[in-house]
Amino acid sequence: QESKVPEVRVGILEYGTVAWELATVKDYELDAAHDIALEIVPFAGEDATAIALKTGAVDVIVSDWLWVSRMRSEGEDFVLTPYSTSAAALMVPQDSPLEDIEDLTGQRLGVAGGPLDKSWLLLQGLASERFDRDLAEANEISYGAPPLLSEMLKADRLDAVLTFWHYAARLEAEGFRELIGTQDVAYALGAKGNVSMLGYVFRRDWARDNPEAIQGFIAATTAAKQLLASDDDEWRRLQETGVIRDEGETLLALRDSYRDGIPRRGGAQDRQDAALLYEILAQIGGEDLVGGARVFDPETYWGLAGAR
Amino acid sequence: MQVRAEPLARLGWFVASFSALVLVWAIVSTLVDQRYLPSPGAVLTVMLAETADGDLPFHLSMTLMRVAFAFVLAMAIGGAIGMALGARARLDRFFLPWLIVALNLPALVVIVLSYIWFGLTEAAAIGAVAVNKIPMVAATLREGTRALDPLYSEMAKVFRFSWVARLRHVVLPQLQPYYAAAARSGIALIWKIVLVVELLGRSNGIGFQVHLYFQMFDVAGILAYALAFVLVMLAIDGLLLQPFERHARRWRTVNA
């Protein structure tokens, strides 16, 4: 037999956005091309992937830097490398009178991910900085599961929904419009560019012990990203192989959003902006959100100077 | 004198039992990673802090309110359905498959549909929980009703008991253990579902908080909130359920 290549087990949401990228890796055997063996372990919920990483059932998952930083403050040596700058968007119906976040008072506002969701906290931070308004107080907030919130918005039981980007993309395809996206908020708060909200997360020990594995994995996924970014046919393939179940407008919207979210900056700049945002988040979210760590842990980003 | 001593003795037993439980927990928590099972002290600290800032009492009271409403609804409706099915063989034959379907409908489906149809409202939440529990109460009371002793129903028929008297003096005393079982495991189940309901679409309550802490893997926070509810349940059990049961069971202890 041929020499054994290192195995990388990635826990993902089946039909989630990461699945598109990894399916592409698999379809083109990009993993073998970069001397790794990729194993996709599907789960049904975000929480499940987090547990899977914690218990060592997988090597890599996708999560945000806020979570990684919080876990680090509790002694877990997790690190991340950028995966996507997409995060969330505040969606309203096409004919909604809402034009700006300044209009957000007295609205029925749905928020995906709960009160400690990063996008929601940033939005609150922006509102309080700009208009000295507490969004949580000024509106009627419903926290809930994203699919449920989408349906609520469609059923006119909510006026606006702050939801994760792929749900937002689907809503957009159905004629809803984006009031503001997380990146816009980040810019407004002083970020210098598109911040990678999501990253591939893994244990630093694992990465140190398996340098070929993590490097091969990053290279393979980067190659997949390029394919998806440049060639529209790739998306038809994903749809035909059943990785994406959406069709028509929705597929296009998802495609565009995905492409928008591909990180284009170096990790160092990302880290700077993340540190900035973290401070804001720590202020609003308080200890509930960030735990004991008041300042951003620079080691959160893997592979940068100072992280060795 | 001896009668007076009873409640004290019961309290003593409870304290002993509870202390032993906390002790076991304390010992186990020193054996495993504190992050995954914090010590009783650590959890108590969180509990006190959350109580001091008013969060815990608020979320606890919201959850208790939902549990209470759903419980009353489920026991009343489920009990009535169960007793009807247990008493009438024809009804039972026809509706037993419905009961089984209802029993096995996933909570998720019921909760989501109820939110969608009735909005993210309190009524939808409580209704969804009750709908989840009703078939379980019905299944238990159905068995209880089928196990009723015909000796007594016949007597009641001969002496022409009114239906109220039949229910109160003939049927319910025999169903007491079934109601007790349905109540104890009922509150527990309801609260488990309330957690899911709060998770999917409420903005307060213990389930909401537990999920928040869960996202952060803060086990101490999860346990603090969960245990607050458990403590309330212990109090309700000791101060309401058990005295009622002792009353209802007086006749049984006569030769024990």
Add this chain to the structure above:
Amino acid sequence: MQVRAEPLARLGWFVASFSALVLVWAIVSTLVDQRYLPSPGAVLTVMLAETADGDLPFHLSMTLMRVAFAFVLAMAIGGAIGMALGARARLDRFFLPWLIVALNLPALVVIVLSYIWFGLTEAAAIGAVAVNKIPMVAATLREGTRALDPLYSEMAKVFRFSWVARLRHVVLPQLQPYYAAAARSGIALIWKIVLVVELLGRSNGIGFQVHLYFQMFDVAGILAYALAFVLVMLAIDGLLLQPFERHARRWRTVNA
């Protein structure tokens, strides 16, 4: 002849009942948005498609496997605990608070801790489900054991029944309705928890699939998978539980 006709009559009742249920569903589904409650036909289509490509049988069998293991575990252990508590007043006094705590531990906490301690394994998943259900079985059987008629235990004592004979011929027949109640609502509860367990840490099973469809808000998909399980439960109930119950209840129907 009449004995032969019985199973046929039962089948007839079942078909009538089930058709009526589907009819009600069909009617309701025309009244509301199809997206939120698809028609029986639409769900059947999904079900057939998923069966044809092998997905549904696979996930269904995984879930059934988990439900079956957890069920057996929970009934055996919970039954033993409940009978012990019901039979011994001292044990009961001491451990009742433990039981209440166990009853009210949130499923989420148990599931997460069990995954963290024992890894994302099948055993951890099944164990977590069983742990969630055990206290409920115990609570039900505890009531049943407390309601045992001392008449028969005394007789057994005088005639020096072996403990096996006591259990088999004296105790269990009296506990039959409690076991039946615990079994029916038990499977239902276990499967509800299996859904959560699969959501939190398995890569297959109906809970896994249902949640995926929930992400896409595909109610037809959710219902197709949920109903596949419900159908299996209906079959188990009709082919296993009910015949067993009829056998166990023969003596009751003598004067009915």
Add this chain to the structure above:
Amino acid sequence: MLKVEINSQALGHGEKKVDVLARVTFRVDTGRLICLTGPSGCGKTTLLRLVLGLETLDDGSIVVPSGRVAAVFQEPRLLPWRSVEDNIRLALGSNKERVDIGSLIDRVGLAGKGRNFPGELSLGQARRAALARAFAVAPDLLLLDEPFASLDQETAMRLRETLMSVWSRRPTTTLMVTHDLVEAAQLADEVIVLGGRPATIVARRVLAWDRRQRDAAYTAEVAAQLAEVMRAALPGL
């Protein structure tokens, strides 16, 4: 008036189905007391259950007098979770005031046991409580299934007297099952002997003497005659 016209009655299902009663026809005129006797297992209780409407009659007709009904079952059938007093009170339905439950309890020899649960009584005491319950109703139709079994002679005698005094106060149509032929000879206006399989009436004896004038000699003689009739009618058990 109670009219019983049974043509046939079976019990049980399948293999265990048994023809219990064949043709059994009799009437009890208003205010009269008929004793029913016959070997154990011949169908006496079944007959009472038919009259009480607890069993559906296969073939025949039973006409029950209107008004209140009371019964003493072969077992006490007190609600174990209710006190003796409550058991009696519950049987009264709405006409609670009229009856002095306390004195009734005294008369059946249960003074001081009113608040006991049935489980705290001896079997004989429980039977007496069941008798008190039936008396309390002041019924138009009274059915008694061996009401004085497992009582000592003294107590049984006093209860028979109590029965007679309650019974004579208002016209009560009574059907009583007993194995005690002396008892039957003391109390009955007519004695009906059931027997055979399925059971029919194998003998009946009308007792014309006023029951207050029946002395020990008379009852002993009648009892002996009845025993003779029974032995003759039912050779091998």
Add this chain to the structure above:
Amino acid sequence: MLKVEINSQALGHGEKKVDVLARVTFRVDTGRLICLTGPSGCGKTTLLRLVLGLETLDDGSIVVPSGRVAAVFQEPRLLPWRSVEDNIRLALGSNKERVDIGSLIDRVGLAGKGRNFPGELSLGQARRAALARAFAVAPDLLLLDEPFASLDQETAMRLRETLMSVWSRRPTTTLMVTHDLVEAAQLADEVIVLGGRPATIVARRVLAWDRRQRDAAYTAEVAAQLAEVMRAALPGL
């Protein structure tokens, strides 16, 4: 040999606590049969329960012969969910082979009812099944609580004979409660009359005659004497 030495026994709790038995002392030599009688509610069943170990004795001591025990309770106490046959078989424990259950069922007049559930029997039939169960055990100590109540005379007589034949086959120490003084005079080696509140032994009568030679005149006379003793000892009930 069964040795009963009761100094006092109370039942119940709190207000309802009753001193049931005062000093009651007697023995039953191996292979003898003693009848216990007394007014309803005086404590006979309680005494049997003490001997059976179903009640803990407040003050006194009871020595029970070694070997197997069987009892006929005042109610049949058959397991309703087991057939008559199974009820008997279960009481046998391990020595199943030795006993021919079928012929025993026939002897108590339940031929053909072996596969019936107790709920499919008349009360008298259920009592007979309970008797058959006790006989099947071939016990060293046999306790009978009014075993022949609610049976017709004929059946009762035949069962008494069955009891005697089973009993005489091996030395069975027997304590039997009965209200039927004639029955006591026929069967007992000694009759003990309980009475009073709390109950003590108010009279005892040793019957020296061989039981096979006792004729109707003898038993009637003894029964009458016993009744007289009881009446004298227990004035107002």
